[in-house]
Amino acid sequence: xxxxxxxxxxxxxxxxxxxxxxxxxxxxxxxxxxxxxxxxxxxxxxxxxxxxxxxxxxxxxxxxxxxxxxxxxxxxxxxxxxxxxxxxxxxxxxxxxxxxxxxxxxxxxxxxxxxxxxxxxxxxxxxxxxxxxxxxxxxxxxxxxxxxxxxxxxxxxxxxxxxxxxxxxxxxxxxxxxxxxxxxxxxxxxxxxxxxxxxxxxxxxxxxxxxxxxxxxxxxxxxxxxxxxxxxxxxxxxxxxxxxxx
Amino acid sequence: xxxxxxxxxxxxxxxxxxxxxxxxxxxxxxxxxxxxxxxxxxxxxxxxxxxxxxxxxxxxxxxxxxxxxxxxxxxxxxxxxxxxxxxxxxxxxxxxxxxxxxxxxxxxxxxxxxxxxxxxxxxxxxxxxxxxxxxxxxxxxxxxxxxxxxxxxxxxxxxxxxxxxxxxxxxxxxxxxxxxxxxxxxxxxxxxxxxxxxxx
Ligand SMILES: [Fe+3]
Numbered sequence: 001x002x003x004x005x006x007x008x009x010x011x012x013x014x015x016x017x018x019x020x021x022x023x024x025x026x027x028x029x030x031x032x033x034x035x036x037x038x039x040x041x042x043x044x045x046x047x048x049x050x051x052x053x054x055x056x057x058x059x060x061x062x063x064x065x066x067x068x069x070x071x072x073x074x075x076x077x078x079x080x081x082x083x084x085x086x087x088x089x090x091x092x093x094x095x096x097x098x099x100x101x102x103x104x105x106x107x108x109x110x111x112x113x114x115x116x117x118x119x120x121x122x123x124x125x126x127x128x129x130x131x132x133x134x135x136x137x138x139x140x141x142x143x144x145x146x147x148x149x150x151x152x153x154x155x156x157x158x159x160x161x162x163x164x165x166x167x168x169x170x171x172x173x174x175x176x177x178x179x180x181x182x183x184x185x186x187x188x189x190x191x192x193x194x195x196x197x198x199x200x201x202x203x204x205x206x207x208x209x210x211x212x213x214x215x216x217x218x219x220x221x222x223x224x225x226x227x228x229x230x231x232x233x234x235x236x237x238x239x240x241x242x243x244x245x246x
Numbered sequence: 247x248x249x250x251x252x253x254x255x256x257x258x259x260x261x262x263x264x265x266x267x268x269x270x271x272x273x274x275x276x277x278x279x280x281x282x283x284x285x286x287x288x289x290x291x292x293x294x295x296x297x298x299x300x301x302x303x304x305x306x307x308x309x310x311x312x313x314x315x316x317x318x319x320x321x322x323x324x325x326x327x328x329x330x331x332x333x334x335x336x337x338x339x340x341x342x343x344x345x346x347x348x349x350x351x352x353x354x355x356x357x358x359x360x361x362x363x364x365x366x367x368x369x370x371x372x373x374x375x376x377x378x379x380x381x382x383x384x385x386x387x388x389x390x391x392x393x394x395x396x397x398x399x400x401x402x403x404x405x406x407x408x409x410x411x412x413x414x415x416x417x418x419x420x421x422x423x424x425x426x427x428x429x430x431x432x433x434x435x436x437x438x439x440x441x442x443x444x445x446x
Contacts (some may be wrong), residue, residue, distance in 0.1 A: 020260065022386070022387055027385070028385075029385030031384070033385035034386075035440055036441065040409060042445075043446065045367055047365060048391075050332070058283075058286060060283050069281070091256070091257060093253055112266045112269060117266065128273075166272060168263075174322040174380070178389070180261045187390055201259075204259045208259060230258045
């Protein structure tokens with residue numbers, strides 16, 4: 001049977017303690033944008049258990065190389081060259097294969113290539129700032145990029161974002177959809193950042209901080225950082241596949 | 247003491263998509279056309295798909311009644327017969343997935359798609375036709391899930407709508423028909439008429 005034909009069971013309900021609360025006044029924009037009613041909870045249905053699948057046909061070979069993809073391989077971006085790699089797993093530690101991972105980030109000076117970013121750090125003509133890839137059959141992915149700069153943002157009088165890479169991950173179910181951020185080991189701005197602080201549990205925040213991974217770095221070329229991502233699992237049991245009443 | 251659940255991992259915590267989510271997900275919208283040879287989710291349907299083609303327009307309002315200019319949304323739905331891509335007999339011209347954004351100037355979003363069919367529940371029963379929607383933006387710490395139902399469908403036995411205790415709130419999940427094939431569906435993040443957001 002194919003995956004889509006077999007009932008893998010409902011999604012494990014989201015542990016809301018894993019995530020930031022909607023309202024966190026130190027991050028001021030949450031104040032008018034946070035729902036105040038409780039979420040409506042129900043067991044997942046096919047609408048959340050199914051999800052879009054993306055094939056290799058749309059992905060180009062340079063899509064996961066942010067050093068070269070903006071110039072189509074012509075000219076490398078400025079910055080500290082790094083490999084960001086890791087696995088996408090579910091809550092039971094099972095790899096999530098063939099799923100789309102997208103990233104976006106500021107350039108080495110902390111400036112985004114976006115119509116709305118007006119920070120005076122210069123744009124790098126050779127850096128677009130987005131990449132995407134599919135995990136392999138073991139849930140593994142990698143990106144070659146440059147280390148993004150920290151940047152100031154209008155919140156409290158002098159708030160700076162730590163160096164970070166934004167991650168968007170699909171999984172196989174629409175209910176697994178997740179957007180998060182990867183931080184870098186040793187960055188002192190993490191502890192000052194109200195967005196990082198929206199995560200109440202220190203161990204949960206630590207799970208977004210990628211360690212330097214010398215074993216994966218390439219001499220005279222790039223450093224490496226390891227970043228694993230965990231998505232919701234599905235509650236498949238031996239009973240789940242039986243017909244009602246059997 | 248008991249055995250630890252050593253094989254169990256915590257889901258990675260969400261972080262806000264921030265104001266520049268479009269760079270990664272909708273490069274053309276960010277002003278970066280050509281970043282990818284082909285962007286994903288530009289349309290949930292192809293020409294010639296079966297069923298009624300509809301357009302849903304709306305805005306995403308904050309607690310002050312101001313329409314967000316930076317919200318990004320994703321939708322996921324079955325075809326006109328209620329089949330999701332990959333299921334036996336699903337319409338090959340329906341990918342079911344779309345990305346769309348609030349307009350940077352007006353705040354209005356547009357979703358052009360096929361009207362979905364009803365979807366069976368596990369263990370029996372049917373869900374009224376609906377489109378799943380996920381909303382992210384600056385100031386939203388964890389992406390918000392909701393659903394679009396339709397006022398010209400029979401929603402009386404939908405298991406999710408039936409769970410909403412405060413009946414006036416059911417209305418927040420129902421798109422209003424403005425003309426043939428045109429619906430309006432606003433999303434209210436906070437305050438009076440706050441949309442019902444989902445945890446499932
Ligand atoms: Fe950022």
